[in-house]
Amino acid sequence: MTEPVLEVRDLRVAFGPPGREVEVVHGVDLCIDAGEIVGMVGESGSGKSVTATAASALLPGAARMSTAAWRFEGTDLASADRRQLGDALGGKLAVVFQDPMSSLNPARRVGAQMSDVVRVHGGRSRREALADAVDRLRRVRIASPERRVHEHPHQFSGGMRQRAMIAMGLMATPSLLVADEPTTALDVTVQAEIMELIRELNETMGTAVLLVSHNIALIAEVCSRVLVMYAGRIVEELPASELTSAARHPYTRALMDAVPRFDTSRSEPLATIPGAPPDPAEPVAGCPFAPRCPWVEDRCRVVEPQLVRIGSGSVACHVAVDAHEAAEKEAVDR
């Protein structure tokens, strides 16, 4: 069996001055197999962006990160220094952020920026690298790539810049593409195109994808597996196909209920989730979702539920686990 592309165990990330640190990610496990498209969904404060950034070795210096295991294509990253990280990830892990204007250097031509990757890590010459850049731009369906490659980022539209970011990530053949809210700032039609592009790249090049978004429908459409994050923890993991039918965690269900759909009743109020996510600086007793949970029981406020494997996924909820066990028992009895 091939090893996973990315494997992180017990990831913890904290910010702040020593002694007054605030932990924003509390022991997350992440495992992405080759060619998989995995989605991480959560609202602000859930820790999803920090998790993705940490796993890509891109956390700012002010952050403190610890893992029980951290491997990329089998190479251990936890003990790697900067150079080793560069060797292990350069060209193989591509990242696309929400705002391409701040990830693209506005002062350099697009082709030049794109060439950096393969010239440094792939040893290509300037001419070869530029030809690669033109090819990648064409691959992401940017028209007239030979002309575009000599332009600056501000001459591209928003959607084009995002595609250029993806193209840049494809210069070497990445094993993993990490996309953090790649389409949030874009029109829905452009978003659909870019998602289509990502899916196509996954199919043709076998690139695994980690997609981070607050839009659960987007995740459901593109990803095969979904991780739901809340308060810096993964509260549920399940195949995307089972989201609407078999989501077990009350937060997952509440999240889906709160999104208006084309068949939502117009005469009823929308389902809301009372309360607000906990402040990461305040310690939490028991389940972080307890204050807002419709199924809450006494033990939920005292004992923090762990992620338990159920069916084809996992869930961190006492009530859900019990319900499942009861159903199993019933099935066995019959």
Next chain:
Amino acid sequence: MTLVQEELGGEAGHAPAVPVRGRRGGDGRFAALRSLLSSPSGVASVTLIVAILLVAVLAPMLMGDAATKTDFGGELLSGSSAEHLLGTDGAGRDILARTLVGTRLSLVLALGATAVAAAIGLVLGSLLVTVGGRVQRAGMTVIDTWLGFPAILLAILVIAVLEPGGGAAAIAVGLSLAPFFARVTVTRTAGVAGLDYVLAARLLGLSRRRIAFRYVLASVADSLVVAVFSMLSECLIAVSALSFLGLGVQPQVGSQEVASIDWGRILNDSIADFRQRPEGTLGPALAIALCGLAFAWFGDSLGRALNPQVRPVGLRWRRRRVTSAAAMEEGA
């Protein structure tokens, strides 16, 4: 927006809600003052300024005689001694006393120059932003050209037109430093004028005056305050330089004598024999440097106190507790 901000309570990738710091409620008007005094740095800078002001007010009264008492019979141009800590000048006058007395005039001139620069700069800047468009662009070009001239040379030019004197020096310096202020005003306010909350104010039908002051200027108040105080330091140096060159404060005799002492002039008196007796220049030089530091420090502290987002709150010795308003208040 940084990762930290997003994860500590941002919304779907947009503007963050910074967690609330432990705060005291109360009247908004004195909140700035209170916060200024609640941090060690704020207290120190205020103390320094108060000390300087006290010297400025009291020294001429208490040490006026010492500063003007000539002593041709005694030690002229003497170095540091027990009686004259910073020595005496060419007429036997005590330099330390003169330095302390000179505080008032130097400060007054620096303030005057700053007032001139700020008034011209603020008005010009606000006007340009309100008018906008091509006029604003043309105006900025003029300002940039104006800024390009070395301030001292420009001031000397103005003095050549007016007669040399303290007041003329203040005006001259004010005129040559005004474009800096105009530029700061334009840059800061232009950024604000297009924002949604200004638009919202216009929609409410609030008066132009209110929008200009309460909205546009108030938002940039803290950076303008910092600019004013750093300009104060610059003006002090420039005015002192002019006096040093003999183009500023002119020596008076009789009843006006005490009032006409400023640091630039004292420097002028002692510079001739700087090699043999450097301590003669020590007094005014240190005074100028110390004042410059005090202004900048105070301006910085005041600027921070005026911005509710960065102002220090609560007792300085207590650790800041971070609690989220959202967690406490968000309802269905």
Next chain:
Amino acid sequence: MMLAVEHLTARYPGTEVDVVSDVSFGVPVGGTLGLVGESGSGKSTLARAVVGLLELRGPSRVEVDGMDVTPGGPAERKHLRRRVQMVFQDPAASLHPRMRVGAAIAEAAGVAPGRSRADAAQQVPRLLDLVGLSKGLGERYPFELSGGQRQRVAIARALAAEPRILLLDEVTASLDVSVQATVLNLLKDLQTELGLTYLAISHDLAVMRYLCDEIAVMESGTIKERAAGDVLFESPRHPYTAALMDAVPRLDRTEERSFLLVGEPRDAAHRARGCSFHPRCPVGPEVREGRSRCVDEVPELLGDSHPVACHFPLA
């Protein structure tokens, strides 16, 4: 009609191209009209033109609560300020960062005619309560509140001026999903309670369907289709509407996409001849034979209950 717009044409000052051309619609008292479109469609410009923040050109006519406000003079502006208020997309930018939220609301309340400052201040607790915020929050600065709370303050402030029409510009775009639901519920409740008329702008079709009675789809500065919410989404007549709907990610998608758009909307200066949508139209001249009419002729908005501007509307 509380708000009636005819042949509205507008551009940003100093520019040479109309961003919005020949737009007409009406909103009945207590109703909600949604303007849906991509960036560059002109929907935000349209909103700003309606409240008099932009100069209107040509045969434009805007009537608000019975008065023609097109000339934009002081009397018209005064009338507008009392009738229409706006809630913006980004509450962090639409609230004065140095003003406590209670003071901001009081300031807006003070605008109502004949109201003293003391009266205005008294309105604050009532308004905070109206939007579901606790009274103590009046002392906070915007940066101390969450996005959802800020947006509710923005709504309270808009309501303080006692408008009859609220312009909602992407009001939930920067909010989390759960918070969005709260704000939408609030808006609907307020509408019933206060008899408000809404003009809502958004790119989020599902949200618009929930909030609005009628929806107008805008593209390149013109309205391409207009219909009641349910009707529009069940049987869209314009290919652009169908494409927009198709592009929205769905939790419950059963079929493959059939209307995939290619390319991006062009900016105002480079709009296409004839039907502005034809270069991207999934059933247009680029794709089908015999549709050269789309290149030569600008389609008119035709129809009574479900007008559409298309030479070859969908069945």
